[in-house]
Amino acid sequence: MAKTLFEWDYSGFPGAEKYPHLFKPIQLGNLMVPNRVKYAATEENLNAHDGFVTDAGVAYMRERAKGVVGGLCFMQGVYMDEKRQGQGYVGQAAAWDDKFIPGLKRIADALHEERAVAGFQLMDCGRVGAVEVDYCHGPSAVPQRLRIFKPVQEMTRDDIKAVVQQHVDAARRGVEAGFDVMEISGIVGYLISNFISSYTNRRTDEYGGDIRGRMRAVVEIIEGVKAACGPDIPVGIRLCSEELLDDVRGNTIEESMESYKISEEAGVDYISCTLGWQESIYPVISRDIPMGNWIHLAKRAKEHVKVPIQMAYRLFKPGLPNEKIGAGELDFWEICRSMIADPLMPKKVLEGKEEEVRHCVACNLCLARLFRDAPMTCYINPVCAHESDPEFTDPPAAEEEKEVMIVGAGPAGLECAYMAASRGHEVHVYDKRDVIGGTLNEAKNAPYGDDELWTCIEYQKVMCEKAGVEFHLGTEVTEALIEEEVPDTVVLATGPVYPEIESAAKNSDKVVNLLDVMSGKAEVGEKVVIWGNRKPGIGCALHLAKQGKKVTIVGKERTAGFDINPSFKWRYMIYMRQSGIVAYNDCDIVEVTEEGVTVQTYDGVRWQVACDTIVVSERATNDNLKKVVQSEGIELFVVGDALIPRNLSSAVHDGYRIGMRV
Amino acid sequence: MPVNVEKELSQSWKRLHGAQAEIGKTFYRWRQVALEFAGDEVAPLDVSLRAAEIFGKDISKSFLPRLNWLKGEEGFMLILGKALAGIWNTDGAIAKVEKGDNPGEIFIKCSRDPWPTWAKEFGVPMEEVALCRERMYQSILEDVGAFMNIPLKVEMQKAISRGQGETVMRLYKA
Numbered sequence: 001m002a003k004t005l006f007e008w009d010y011s012g013f014p015g016a017e018k019y020p021h022l023f024k025p026i027q028l029g030n031l032m033v034p035n036r037v038k039y040a041a042t043e044e045n046l047n048a049h050d051g052f053v054t055d056a057g058v059a060y061m062r063e064r065a066k067g068v069v070g071g072l073c074f075m076q077g078v079y080m081d082e083k084r085q086g087q088g089y090v091g092q093a094a095a096w097d098d099k100f101i102p103g104l105k106r107i108a109d110a111l112h113e114e115r116a117v118a119g120f121q122l123m124d125c126g127r128v129g130a131v132e133v134d135y136c137h138g139p140s141a142v143p144q145r146l147r148i149f150k151p152v153q154e155m156t157r158d159d160i161k162a163v164v165q166q167h168v169d170a171a172r173r174g175v176e177a178g179f180d181v182m183e184i185s186g187i188v189g190y191l192i193s194n195f196i197s198s199y200t201n202r203r204t205d206e207y208g209g210d211i212r213g214r215m216r217a218v219v220e221i222i223e224g225v226k227a228a229c230g231p232d233i234p235v236g237i238r239l240c241s242e243e244l245l246d247d248v249r250g251n252t253i254e255e256s257m258e259s260y261k262i263s264e265e266a267g268v269d270y271i272s273c274t275l276g277w278q279e280s281i282y283p284v285i286s287r288d289i290p291m292g293n294w295i296h297l298a299k300r301a302k303e304h305v306k307v308p309i310q311m312a313y314r315l316f317k318p319g320l321p322n323e324k325i326g327a328g329e330l331d332f333w334e335i336c337r338s339m340i341a342d343p344l345m346p347k348k349v350l351e352g353k354e355e356e357v358r359h360c361v362a363c364n365l366c367l368a369r370l371f372r373d374a375p376m377t378c379y380i381n382p383v384c385a386h387e388s389d390p391e392f393t394d395p396p397a398a399e400e401e402k403e404v405m406i407v408g409a410g411p412a413g414l415e416c417a418y419m420a421a422s423r424g425h426e427v428h429v430y431d432k433r434d435v436i437g438g439t440l441n442e443a444k445n446a447p448y449g450d451d452e453l454w455t456c457i458e459y460q461k462v463m464c465e466k467a468g469v470e471f472h473l474g475t476e477v478t479e480a481l482i483e484e485e486v487p488d489t490v491v492l493a494t495g496p497v498y499p500e501i502e503s504a505a506k507n508s509d510k511v512v513n514l515l516d517v518m519s520g521k522a523e524v525g526e527k528v529v530i531w532g533n534r535k536p537g538i539g540c541a542l543h544l545a546k547q548g549k550k551v552t553i554v555g556k557e558r559t560a561g562f563d564i565n566p567s568f569k570w571r572y573m574i575y576m577r578q579s580g581i582v583a584y585n586d587c588d589i590v591e592v593t594e595e596g597v598t599v600q601t602y603d604g605v606r607w608q609v610a611c612d613t614i615v616v617s618e619r620a621t622n623d624n625l626k627k628v629v630q631s632e633g634i635e636l637f638v639v640g641d642a643l644i645p646r647n648l649s650s651a652v653h654d655g656y657r658i659g660m661r662v
Numbered sequence: 663m664p665v666n667v668e669k670e671l672s673q674s675w676k677r678l679h680g681a682q683a684e685i686g687k688t689f690y691r692w693r694q695v696a697l698e699f700a701g702d703e704v705a706p707l708d709v710s711l712r713a714a715e716i717f718g719k720d721i722s723k724s725f726l727p728r729l730n731w732l733k734g735e736e737g738f739m740l741i742l743g744k745a746l747a748g749i750w751n752t753d754g755a756i757a758k759v760e761k762g763d764n765p766g767e768i769f770i771k772c773s774r775d776p777w778p779t780w781a782k783e784f785g786v787p788m789e790e791v792a793l794c795r796e797r798m799y800q801s802i803l804e805d806v807g808a809f810m811n812i813p814l815k816v817e818m819q820k821a822i823s824r825g826q827g828e829t830v831m832r833l834y835k836a
Binding site: 141142143144145146147202246247248249281598603604605606607608 | 665667670673674677722723724726727729730731732805808809810811
């Protein structure tokens, strides 16, 4: 009879009625898991650089454990070698010695205190490892495709035996620390996947050759880990169902499915279905990939093996995984980025509070930070990585209630509003528009998934309503209004201003504003020059290119889209090339003529670009009302693009922090 | 204030060629430094060939993200040949590629090579120019070959050391 760790009764919860398949139990090996929710192991760079667990790491995991409401909750993958060749992240936890067990136990205990099933992951990062040393290791010394990774040293047979033993020893430490499920990471270019792939395994000995040979080390690891864990602890593996490495002669789909079968034969109790490598040229999880795009891979996996199949990858909402589990095409809903954005997401789903979920916007800032040795943060969740700081997680009530006037109902203003109101202030949000959302009303019209950004506003609206924020829409805040209301505090969240192009004075009829273009109010000719090469300009360029316009971007930044995080920027650059958009960077518009504009490089070379319309997307700080508020002696804060034009993330983070401080 | 196209183009052209000339001169200035440090026991050609290897190793790092086997061996070899020719062109040469008669065989033909002129200015033997080009390309191909699991070679078929006529190199699967 399968063991049950914690009793959970979901009957009576609205989410369990709405999504019955998500909240029904499933057996993994000899363990009964109460539901189908799994927080997938995620690096967060919050641990000490010598591999010891920190308070921040424990607090981060505890929040996610609350969220899975009895389901699987995996801590980040641990590296297992003292030489640190397998370490892929500076803040990655280690398990290469018994001295790490007490720290790991702290995490297991925290997960158990929240009555979650505690998962431990073994992760040698292989050719993307060695973040702190000069050489990483792999089955063959295939040169790195990406400059950021270290040269690969080919492993000897003894090295392979040592790595197998390291997995076994680390698994034993995980068990001693109190974890309930063991997982082997074989994804995205880590060591296990290096052995399996024909791209990176060129060996001619027993650890290379055909797929069975390439799986040999994996099988030895599975068997060793199974033996170390004993019958009561299920062992799973994360494996690529498609490597997306056709361009470098990686595995075929048939070979990938064969790796699933071999793993099952070796004794795994479940398989987590993944796809893509860090070296793949195909996008997998960015916002331009539609939600549910990859779910068919889980069905295919289930056609090849009998063990339960888990999968994440653009499954941000509960409907689809519930449906697919019900249809027998999936067994577990894995969640990663969605629970970075909102650790309590599944809990809110269960409790029927879906409207209170702060949705991930698939920007991949979290990944970009990790790859640059920075601690985890989230574009949309200001609390992420601050879980151990009560000032963030449970901001203290205001010492005295103030009347707070927030000018602007965009993301910065709304974030500030609900936070300040929840601390006990009387908060009034004013906006000259009739609707909330600020410039996101227009930004969400940009193509390739930018409509998902609007989920931020939907969340903030609900939170404002819950906190009792009063809205005054269609009301422009003027000097007279401020003098009349005399609030205790004013927060200016008015968004940026769009400066005029001085040289366009004679031909100003050609010049239109970005917001009018994105909302469809402005008429735009066939040939368009966009002034400004940051994200808003790029979004607008892609929007117009989709309509068949010939678009040229001119901007002062040295590279277009420098304000977009690198893990997403490459997508925009590809779409720009595919759309025929030309970007003249490090350039200025020095003249607007009847025919178009004169562009000048930083060093003075000039040429003309013909156009019918010039769209201004350049933004500047908004100082309107600042002096008025200051002259009245009122406490003043400026947030979001009004302070410095940046992005949605900065708006949200600004708003939250000022909401904490007011 | 209309744009004077002739002026703008000639200004840009001068800057480009000035920068290209500096590439060669900088290389030979550093060669001089390296020789002074290396001492009399070291052959100047060995120093230059080692430099060519290091250049090749670094250039290959920018090749690897762009390699693509989806067009098959013939397409891959042609794109690779164009990329090698492109390095030469960036320096100020006129280099083109042609398919050879054998499968996967590509010829890189350079009809205007600025390197011999720069070498002459610094008193460097002409054969060193040709050997360094070959070594640099071979160094690139070592990494490309290891990456794609395909043995690649390049060999000088015809070296016109004074920059007149045509230099021909053969790229092939070994």
